[in-house]
Amino acid sequence: MTTAHPLSLGDPAAAARAAVPCERGATVWLTGLPSAGKTTLALALAERLRGEGRRVEVLDGDEIRTFLSKGLGFTREDRHTNVTRIGFVAQKLASHGVTVLVPVIAPYADSRAAVRAWHAAAGTAFWEVHVATPVEVCSRRDVKGLYARQAAGEISGLTGVDDPYEAPENPDLRIQTQGSSPAGSAAELHAFLTERDLA
Template identity: 70%
Template sequence: METELRTSQAARACECGATVWLTGLPSSGKTTIAHAVAGRLRDEGRRVEVLDGDEFRLTLSSGLGFSRADRHTNVQRIGLVAEVLARNGVLVLVPAIAPYADSRQAVRERHDGSHTPYLEIHVATPPSTCAERDVKGLYARQAAGEITGLTGVDDPYEAPEAPDLRIPAHEQSVAESASALLSLLVERRLI
């Protein structure tokens, strides 16, 4: 009976939801790390969703531009969906730039209001490395004058001052970055 109770408590502990927001510059590795973590958790039978900022831009936020107000609205939309999923037992990984500290703080406050765990992870890859990776061609297009408002180049990025975890993705492998995040989730008793 005692073993069944411990097993039942452990199962409940692993069913709590949380939002894990990965913020960083374009091409910093946010999405790659999020999918690596999600894959490992799914392999363990965990309910997990990745809410990719780029996918939101194509769907629920398709009418928004890149002004400060529109970026704030986009982050709040993602934050709402993440909070609803998380408070219903899903571990939500959100790889989204979210360049402004006040926008990220508003999402944290939404989670605090529903007593839903929220972690902010800074994928701290320097702009030079992001420009070298340039997985979407944004840095090249900005350098060629085809686009403006690239976060961290000609538009602001306010790096978190005190994130729950700072990942130097330029100094370690994807597997090492994913392991660091998984270790934090274990430490915080979220998995």
Template identity: 60%
Template structure:
């Protein structure tokens, strides 16, 4: 008989990944979910992707400042609800306004739910080079207006809980840093389990 170590979630938590389009938010969130699930963790993990939310419960919203704020607060409401029910909730969204992100953080704090803001600080030039959705090319061609980071504002987090740049580290390394942060704050811990041969 030997001892095996697996991750265990001690409480629910929201990991809010903010950054420009193409920064790698969804990729990093997916890597975190894979690492946690693949480790045999005793935990529930959900990824609330901003694009999927916009296609469903926020299909009525556009891209005005008011609508972007409302979108962020809606996602924040769902994230806090999941977090409160012992789910590790990963939220890869642009969420360009500091006021919106602060409101989501405060909602979590008021209800005793853990919240961590991760700034995926990949530079605009790299995001535009990747351009996975073709948005930067369309903006350059004048086909769309109001692209965050180009001709619309993105308010960089001043004091994020963690900052990663996927132009200098892989999504897996960024994900590992997030797991390290969660372990340091007691959200995740290693649990010894007995394995028989």
């Protein structure tokens, strides 16, 4: 027995959904040192985009570590696995019209390049944003106390201090957060996305 498509049965709700064009989604990856301002920038931009009626998701690095990548450490291999898992989820969401903001350190260039390549293969927009806050500014902010703990010898492997951070050489956008408010940095990123019909 052949089941009729809902639209052929006069389903007005289904017809209305079919008539609404899907927004163009994109992944906006905010890479930078710990305490660079990545999450603050992502949340400020998300609030603005939602106010404009866009569908937005923020894939925060700490939340991902808790729920999606629990058990992974901070070796290069584990960091790569973490980044590629996030990239997979981001691409799937973006392909369905969601603007996905990813404030994640992603310290290695090859990991970020792999995620970009997946997006390109799927025809999904991917923008790499370098939140280029100098390490001395990040250490003064020290939102999570990581720099103080590293200096005290309590932890090691802090990205940008005693563990590598490969800053993007040619990011799609580079934002200097020092001397700018979160709203100002968000406005800069919003303008960048607007120029590309993503905001």
